[in-house]
Structure formats: C-alpha cells, structure tokens
Amino acid sequence: MVKAFGYRSNGGPEVQEFLDVDMPTPMPGELLVEVRAAGVNPVDWKIRSGMFGNASEGDLPAVLGSEVSGVVRGVGKDVDGFAENDEIFGSVAPGSGAFAEYTLVTAGAAARKPPQVSFNDAATLPVAAATAYDGVTQLGLKQGQTLLVNGIGGGVGVAAAQIARDLGMNVIGTGSEDKRTMVETLGATLIPSGDGVADRIRQILPDGVDAILDLAGGDALRAVAELVSDKTKLISAGDFSVDELGGHVIERDRTSRVLEIVAGLVADGKLDPHVEDVRPLDEAADAVAAVEIGHARGKVVVEVS
The missing domain is CATH 3.90.180.10 (Medium-chain alcohol dehydrogenases, catalytic domain)
Known part of the structure; x- marks a missing residue:
C-alpha cells in the first residue's frame, strides 16, 4: 500500500x-x-x-x-x-x-x-511557474511597458515577476504589506492591496498600466480592471468573470516544452x-x-x- x-x-x-x-x-x-x-x-x-x-x-x-x-x-x-x-x-x-x-x-x-x-x-514548476510563463508571454508586452501582477506574493506571482523583469518589463504588484521585502527582491514594486488600491496605483502611474496578470480574482480583480485600457491585455489565472470585464483567462500550454523552458530558467539562475x-x-x-x-x-x- x-x-x-x-x-x-x-x-x-x-x-x-x-x-x-x-x-x-x-x-x-x-x-x-x-x-x-x-x-x-x-x-x-x-x-x-x-x-x-x-x-x-x-x-x-x-x-x-x-x-x-x-x-x-x-x-x-x-x-x-x-x-x-x-x-x-x-x-x-x-x-x-x-x-x-x-x-x-x-x-x-x-x-x-x-x-x-x-x-x-x-x-x-508545472503549475505555478508554467502558468506564470504562459500568462506573461501571452500578454506580448514590449521592453519598458508596465505589467501589474494582481496578487504578486504567491507562487505564480513570484515567478511572473521574475519572468517579466527578465523580458525588460516594469513590474508592479498588489499584495499584503508583509510581503514587501520579498517582492522588492524580485525587482518589482509592491502596492498594498485592499480598499483604494486603484487610486494608489494611479498616484505613481496616472495613465494606468499596459497589462494586468490577475492572480487574485473576485473583488480584487474588479478593483484594478479599469487600470488597463486595452482589455486584450487583461488576463486572469482562474477567475472566469474576467470575460465580463473584457479580458480572458490564461490559455495554458501544459506541455513538456514550457516545463523545459522554466526549468532552464531555474538552472540558469534567472528564476527562483x-x-x-x-x-x-x-x-x-x-x-x-x-x-x-x-x-x-x-x-x-x-x-x-
């Protein structure tokens, strides 16, 4: 047994x-x-x-x-x-x-x-890092554009921040204050989540962001959705109500190809x-x-x- x-x-x-x-x-x-x-x-x-x-x-x-x-x-x-x-x-x-x-x-x-x-x-890697890779690459952002990772402190968010950073994107993320130190080690900026989060983001980014990778869902997703004007750049890891906001759920690859890529990033010291x-x-x-x-x-x- x-x-x-x-x-x-x-x-x-x-x-x-x-x-x-x-x-x-x-x-x-x-x-x-x-x-x-x-x-x-x-x-x-x-x-x-x-x-x-x-x-x-x-x-x-x-x-x-x-x-x-x-x-x-x-x-x-x-x-x-x-x-x-x-x-x-x-x-x-x-x-x-x-x-x-x-x-x-x-x-x-x-x-x-x-x-x-x-x-x-x-x-x-198979769930968290692979989901992060699928999401970040599907957004198709260019170097210098800004990605908001909504719920950056968990496993997917941690991986997404590093992958996006290494592709030359500016990364900000929502999360609890106690995760600030960890988030900053990823090269990302933490915006405390909760009431008024969109206003706090607009204080540093008046025009909003270029894309949102949502990992929180629910009210936390709805609180930030309007920060991106191009709703094709609004994707969620699991909240299907993102469709109602004009976005869509991440399209998962789920093949060995992506696993080999993210494992290679870890082996090369680019992804922790x-x-x-x-x-x-x-x-x-x-x-x-x-x-x-x-x-x-x-x-x-x-x-x-």
Missing part, C-alpha cells in the same frame, strides 16, 4: 485525512513516479472544497496535489523519451494526486529535471521559485492550510522522500 493524503468527500479542511491506497499502475502515456516533492497550490484546496464540482463516488477517495517531482519507477505503453530512474517533474495524471509516496504523471506534461535544480524547486515553506508528508494538512488561509509567501512544498 502507498501512504497518501487526501479526502473521502468534498468539504473543508476537516475532510482531509491520510489514506492507504494501492500502488498505481501506469496506463498508456503515463509514468509511475516515486515522489520526492509536491507543490501546494490554491487549486488543490479548491478541488477538495467542491468549488469546481463535487467528486463522483467513483473518484473517491481522492489524493490531493497536482504538481510533483520524483524518480520514474515505471513507464506505460506509448511513452517515448522517459525511462526508469529518470529524475522528472510534471503534472499528475487524471485521477492521481501528488501528496503520496507514489503517483502517476502524464508523460506529455512532464520533463526531465536538470541536475542543477532541486526536487523541491522542480515540484513547484522562492520555496519558503517545506513540510514533510506527515504535515501535509499544515502545508495546505498555509496556502488556503493565504499566509504563504512564495511556494509551499510537501517533501515526501
């Missing part, structure tokens, strides 16, 4: 528990991975809560976690480019979870881990995932809570082995 952390029904943190699950078998296009580390993301607790729809009886119990790094221990049919003992990172296969001793990874959404990149850093909190699997509940409550700076990782 494999030790894992997940849930047997949708709900709040109280439904989370440790599970004993069968050793998974890779299907065609999948890799069996001995997990070294798993990134923690807001999407994890949102899926558990039922925000995207309640899980069907056949999908329970479910294991939490969507991004992972580890060592290949089995290769399914129709998989090219991977072999046993390869060190890889990627997104878990449908029906699988990352907070486990072993999991399944979709080969098409995986890449080899560069030796210079730690397992903990690699585990944060800012893994600020590493918890053992036994403390997975605390790791999820840090992200769900919103107190986490940078990325939170569950270290499995």
Whole structure:
C-alpha cells in the first residue's frame, strides 16, 4: 500500500485525512513516479472544497496535489523519451494526486529535471511557474511597458515577476504589506492591496498600466480592471468573470516544452521559485492550510522522500 493524503468527500479542511491506497499502475502515456516533492497550490484546496464540482463516488477517495517531482519507477505503453530512474517533474495524471509516496504523471506534461535544480524547486514548476510563463508571454508586452501582477506574493506571482523583469518589463504588484521585502527582491514594486488600491496605483502611474496578470480574482480583480485600457491585455489565472470585464483567462500550454523552458530558467539562475515553506508528508494538512488561509509567501512544498 502507498501512504497518501487526501479526502473521502468534498468539504473543508476537516475532510482531509491520510489514506492507504494501492500502488498505481501506469496506463498508456503515463509514468509511475516515486515522489520526492509536491507543490501546494490554491487549486488543490479548491478541488477538495467542491468549488469546481463535487467528486463522483467513483473518484473517491481522492489524493490531493497536482504538481510533483520524483524518480520514474515505471513507464506505460506509448511513452517515448522517459525511462526508469529518470529524475522528472510534471503534472499528475487524471485521477492521481501528488501528496503520496507514489503517483502517476502524464508523460506529455512532464520533463526531465536538470541536475542543477532541486526536487523541491522542480515540484513547484508545472503549475505555478508554467502558468506564470504562459500568462506573461501571452500578454506580448514590449521592453519598458508596465505589467501589474494582481496578487504578486504567491507562487505564480513570484515567478511572473521574475519572468517579466527578465523580458525588460516594469513590474508592479498588489499584495499584503508583509510581503514587501520579498517582492522588492524580485525587482518589482509592491502596492498594498485592499480598499483604494486603484487610486494608489494611479498616484505613481496616472495613465494606468499596459497589462494586468490577475492572480487574485473576485473583488480584487474588479478593483484594478479599469487600470488597463486595452482589455486584450487583461488576463486572469482562474477567475472566469474576467470575460465580463473584457479580458480572458490564461490559455495554458501544459506541455513538456514550457516545463523545459522554466526549468532552464531555474538552472540558469534567472528564476527562483522562492520555496519558503517545506513540510514533510506527515504535515501535509499544515502545508495546505498555509496556502488556503493565504499566509504563504512564495511556494509551499510537501517533501515526501
């Protein structure tokens, strides 16, 4: 049996528990991975809560976690480019979870881990860094233009700020005051979030910004949306109401190509995932809570082995 952390029904943190699950078998296009580390993301607790729809009886119990790094221990049919003992990172296969001793990874959404990149850093790339890369590059800004990262203090925001900075953009970001020091180390300017945030931004940028990458959603998105006049330059990581504001949701690539690019940026010292909190699997509940409550700076990782 494999030790894992997940849930047997949708709900709040109280439904989370440790599970004993069968050793998974890779299907065609999948890799069996001995997990070294798993990134923690807001999407994890949102899926558990039922925000995207309640899980069907056949999908329970479910294991939490969507991004992972580890060592290949089995290769399914129709998989090219991977072999046993390869060190890889990627997104878990449908029906699988990352907070486990072993999991399944979709080969098409995986890449080899560069030796210079730690397992903990690699585990944060498939969701956070890849989303940031997709968003920043889709905006198509030129050097010298200004990008507002709405909710800059989390894993996606930290990566987006660095990617945009290295492409020559000016970066400002909204977030809580306690994240100022970290944000400034990214070469970005922090604007405290909350009531009056748009006015505070206009004090330093009277004409608004050239683009907005929204990672906060909800009222925080609506508070800043009018700061960009070209609504094709308004994109959100997950709030579909951005369509009503004239923008759109980030179009995710989800392929090995992007993973190889962001891993290369880490290997070259151009991207620091800012893994600020590493918890053992036994403390997975605390790791999820840090992200769900919103107190986490940078990325939170569950270290499995």
